[in-house]
Amino acid sequence: MLPELRVLFLGLALAASLLQVRGGWADIALERQRFYAGLQLAGCLGAFGVLLWTFAASDFSVLIVAENSHTTKPLIYKLSGAWGNHEGSALMWALIHAFYAFLYANTAPHVSRATKQKASSIIGALNAPTLLFILAASNPFERLAPAALEGQGLNPLLQDPALAIHPPILYAGYVGFVVPFGIAAAAILSKSVNRTVASEVLPWGFSALALLTLGVGLGSWWAYRELGWGGWWFWDPVENASFMPWLAGTALLHSAIVMEKREGLKVWTVLLAIITFALSLLGTFLVRSGVLTSVHAFATDPERGLFILIIMIAFVGGAFALFAWRAPLLRNGGVFSPISREGALVLNNLFLSVACAAVLIGTLYPLALEAVTGQKISVGPPFFNATFLPLMIPLLLVLPFGPFLAWKRADVAGAAERLLAAGLFAVLGAVMAASLAERGPWLAPIGVALGLWLIAGAASEIAFRTKLFKVDLSETWRRACNLPRSAWGTAIAHAGVGVTVLGVVGETAWKDEYIGLMRPGDQTEIADHMVTLESMRPHRGPNYVEDVARFEVTTPDGLTRYVEASKRLYPARNFPTTEAGMIERLAGDLYVTLGEPQEDGTQTVRVFYKPLVNLIWIGTLFMIAGGTVSLTDRRLRVGAPVPAKARRRAEVSAIPAE
Amino acid sequence: MTSLRSLVFLPFVFLLCITLAAPAVAVNPSEILDDPKLEERARDLSTNLRCLVCQNQSIDDSDAPLARDLRVLVRERLVAGDSNDEVIDFVVARYGEFVLMTPRFAGHTVVLWLAAPVLLLVAGGGLLILALRRRGVKPAKPKELDADEKQKLARLLSEEAKV
Known part of the structure; x- marks a missing residue:
């Protein structure tokens, strides 16, 4: 019964979205836009809620649930199955769109109210085609008759x-x-x-x-x-x-x-x-x-x-x-x-x-x-x-x-002078990388220099703006606290690009691999790691069976670590996967996977050493952090809307008394 | 077919050889050549040859039987004494240009190869001309500050000096 409610929910969302169209030419008030956007969001939430419910309850009379879910799956993957398919993800798209439309309409404008009204009308209305698409051509709640007894399961790779x-x-x-x-x-x-x-x-x-x-x-x-x-x-x-x-x-x-x-x-x-x-x-x-x-x-x-x-x-x-049509009317200011x-x-x-x-x-x-x-x-x-x-x-x-250049007209020599330390640091890093690396392409040290240049360049900007070492530390600290958030955000994000560059260069230039056949007790050495296959054993998980290989690894710093890699089989789809075992360190990952077992009892083992690989994602996190910090800058804050009454009062009091 | 289609449609997911049974690194110990120089060349060539039954995966990465056959073929040719180009020509003659991860520079790929450099030159050149032209035009001399503004400026500067 519940899935049939979708028409109601989606219809509500579509109607609300269409009502927002009017705002484009008729000046319907922002308050009205907010109401429609709220309705649209409620409709999408309702429809998506029903979808989540059908997945959580494993209702196999619904086609996409039967195709993508299975009763033995952990709940989180039952729910993620809702968007792991075409129809469900289209509905999620509509929901997120509605959410943005609602959020946008409900924030205080920087632009004039008229522009804000138009913008929120356009954003809200743009969801209508997607909603229409879901209703007409991509129904996530299509029934399966007769209902399936068991679902086909979600692709294990996606679990x-x-x-x-x-x-x-x-x-x-x-x-x-x-x-x-x-x-x-x-x-x-x-x-x-x-x-x-x-x-x-x-x-x-x-x-x-x-x-x-x-x-x-x-x-x-x-x-x-x-x-x-x-x-x-x-x-x-x-x-x-x-x-x-x-x-x-x-x-x-x-x-x-x-x-x-x-x-x-x-x-x-x-x-x-x-x-x-x-x-x-x-x-x-x-x-x-x-x-x-x-x-x-x-x-x-x-x-x-x-x-x-x-x-x-x-x-x-x-x-x-x-x-x-309109661009020719635009004049660029600011020579x-x-x-x-x-x-x-x-x-x-x-x-x-x-x-x-x-x-x-x-x-x-x-x-x-x-x-x-x-x-x-x-x-x-x-x-x-x-x-x-x-x-x-x-x-x-x-x-x-x-970031070192001034607006309008800048002095490159001055910027270069301020970046001198960063440049020297980068060159030094490249020289060190070249002398440490015994192999790898000649371009790699230059890549390292590029990464370090970005990181040190970002740090230089903060150092310059806080007058680090030029004034005493408490003064620097005070300046650092007063620095606009956008300056911090810029520096963090740009340094993040450098960190990612280092990871990319390290992984591509200096990766190492071992491919071979091993029996329990066999040893191999890769990138100063001693890897011993200790044992092989079968294991049964909630919705899979696997053969687990346990390795003893002696890391370059002399520590003994254990790592497990396995070959899994998910019976629901008869789908084999390989689960890599990893020893993750900032210096690099040791990555172990299993290949086919051979008839003579040996096991194909592949061991990779991936230097600096985690920096790729750490750099990504820096970029995200940079964006987030910038977002908190005073200039960029999106405020809560001022209630109409309070605004009118403010407007009245703003009129100077004669 | 349904499962395959739903996978193809899977939204914005980084799926490569997911349509294959098992994704795993390909090269098997039995295939590796004894001569490390030759093996290295084989690996280099493999990364530029596409597994024909996978989506966007090189034969070096793919576990598909067809990819395995191609890897063995490449190694056979190398052992027989072929140069890298000869191996590539041989494989292309058999499987068509689709097998190459890097398309050849020829009539049908001119646009593909030259689009980005030409775009950069045109856009960059355009910006340069614009900048040079603008250089001739002197920006209007800023207006002198009036007394009030001068006072304001002095106050702001003294505040800045205190900071």
């Missing part, structure tokens, strides 16, 4: 805590960019594209980007731990789909900073807001339509793909048309010399946008070529490394200069 929360967080990042999109569209519509628009965009952009970073990072961490060969980034089209909005979103935030401070780059910021959300939608289309496996897979089941394609073209085409903070941020945008375009072209080119000429080619990691990395290196090289 991982990181992956259970990965989709909601990634979606929160993706969908989050609907807010900058809505604000930009509203600003063009109401012909008031000014710095307040940037103030309005920035907090939402920062939170969306932080969530997207977390989502992408979690996905990469999961792949590293679960896929069994320690890869963490594959330039897979699905990854690229999430990486493109990340690049565009990063560019958007940096250009919005110029717009907020100096009224510059207005046209470009508005365009980026549109592009970023467009790329989020493109990602959805790529992943959902099946077009990625092959153009033909899309053609055989085009209904859903077409729907998303139409939504995308309508939104993006509409937004671009609006932009083309600046090429050597200035603005100039540095333009350079940042140039490289990030071209990098984003490179990823976009690499992802879509094989599809386009196959559709046009029928030729099938692959565009894999070597291509992306060859096109993407050369664009990142100059960007990261000049990055530490940015």
Whole structure:
């Protein structure tokens, strides 16, 4: 019975969303928008609640529950099964969208009330097509008759805590960019594209980007731990789909900073807001339509793909048309010399946008070529490394200069002088890396220098601004406390980029591996670790059986550690997985996986040493922290709305008495 | 088929060879060549050859039987004395260009290879021209401060000095 309530809930949400459309041209009051947005959210929450309930209760009369769940699964994976499929994830998308629409409508505006009204109307209304899509073409509550006795289970690879929360967080990042999109569209519509628009965009952009970073990072961490060969980034089209909005979103935030401070780059910021959300939608289309496996897979089941394609073209085409119509009216304020903070941020945008375009072209080119000429080619990691990395290196090289440059007109020599210590530190690090490493490519020490340059550059900026060692420490401390949060956020995020670079360089340049056959008692040495296969034994888990190998490892610092790796079988799907065993240290991970057992009683064992690999995700955490700290900056705070009565009173008292 | 489709549709998840039975590192001890130089070349070549039945996975990473066959083939050619290019040509002749992770630079991939560099040159060049042109235009000389403003400035500066 409960699943049938969905029509009611979704209908309510759709109606509310459609009611918000009116705000676009009729000036319906913000209070009314808030009410509709609340209704929309309530409808989506209701529908999603029902979905969670059907999964929690293992109601196998519902198709997607039968396909994706199983009674023996732990509850967390029963619930995560709700979004581990097409229909459920579409509903989650709608819910998150409704949540943003509600949150946006209920915060105090930086922009004029008229613009805010338009923006919240656009954001709320943009959810209508998704809701319509769920009602018409992607029903998560489709019944299965007769009901299945047992579900097919969730893909065991996905039964991982990181992956259970990965989709909601990634979606929160993706969908989050609907807010900058809505604000930009509203600003063009109401012909008031000014710095307040940037103030309005920035907090939402920062939170969306932080969530997207977390989502992408979690996905990469999961792949590293679960896929069994320690890869963490594959330039897979699905990854690229999430990486493109990340690049565009990063560019958007940096250009919005110029717009907020100096009224510059207005046209470009508005365009980026549109592009970023467009790329989020493109990602959805790529992943959902099946077009990625092959153009033909899309053609055989085009209904859903077409729907998303139409939504995308309508939104993006509409937004671009609006932009083309109104952009000529926009005047960029704030003249600046090429050597200035603005100039540095333009350079940042140039490289990030071209990098984003490179990823976009690499992802879509094989599809386009196959559709046009029928030729099938692959565009894999070597291509992306060859096109993407050369664009990142100059960007990261000049990055530490940015925060040292003054607005309008800056002095590079002065900035270079302040960065001298950071530069020396980086060179020293490279020399040390080169002398310590016995092998690896000659580029690796340069990579290390780049990473250290970013970290030390960020630290230099804080040191400079707090006058570290120039005044006494208590004074430095006081200055550090008074430094704007955005300065801290910038430094933390930029240092995080450096930390990630170090991890990437360490893992790619100095990884080591052992592949061989072992029997209990056999030993092997890898990267100064002594690895002994101690025993093999069978074990039974809640919904799987496994063979567990126990290894004794003597680490370089002389400690004895134990690590277990296993080959699992999930009977519900007859699905084997390999569970890697890891000794995680900051210096590097020892990563052990099992291959096939041989007939002579030996076991295929693969041991990898991955130096500095955890820095990749630690750097990601720094970036997220940086974004979060920036978000708490006084300028970017989104306030609670002032009740209408209090506002009117404030307005009245603001009128000077004659 | 349903399970396969639901997997393909899986939202924004970093799935590679998930459609395969077991994801694991591929190279098996029995395949490794005795000559470490030759084995290293084999590994290098393998990372640039695609497992044809997987999604975006190289034969070096894939556990699929077909990937195994290709790995063995690459090693056979190397042992027979082929150069790296000869091995690649041999594999492409058999399986088509789809097998290459890095597409060849040719008529049908010109746009792919040149798009990013050209874009960078055009956008970067455009910005440079814009900057040079703007250089000629002197920004208007700022207005002199009036007495009131000068006083304000002095006060702010003295506050800053105290900080």
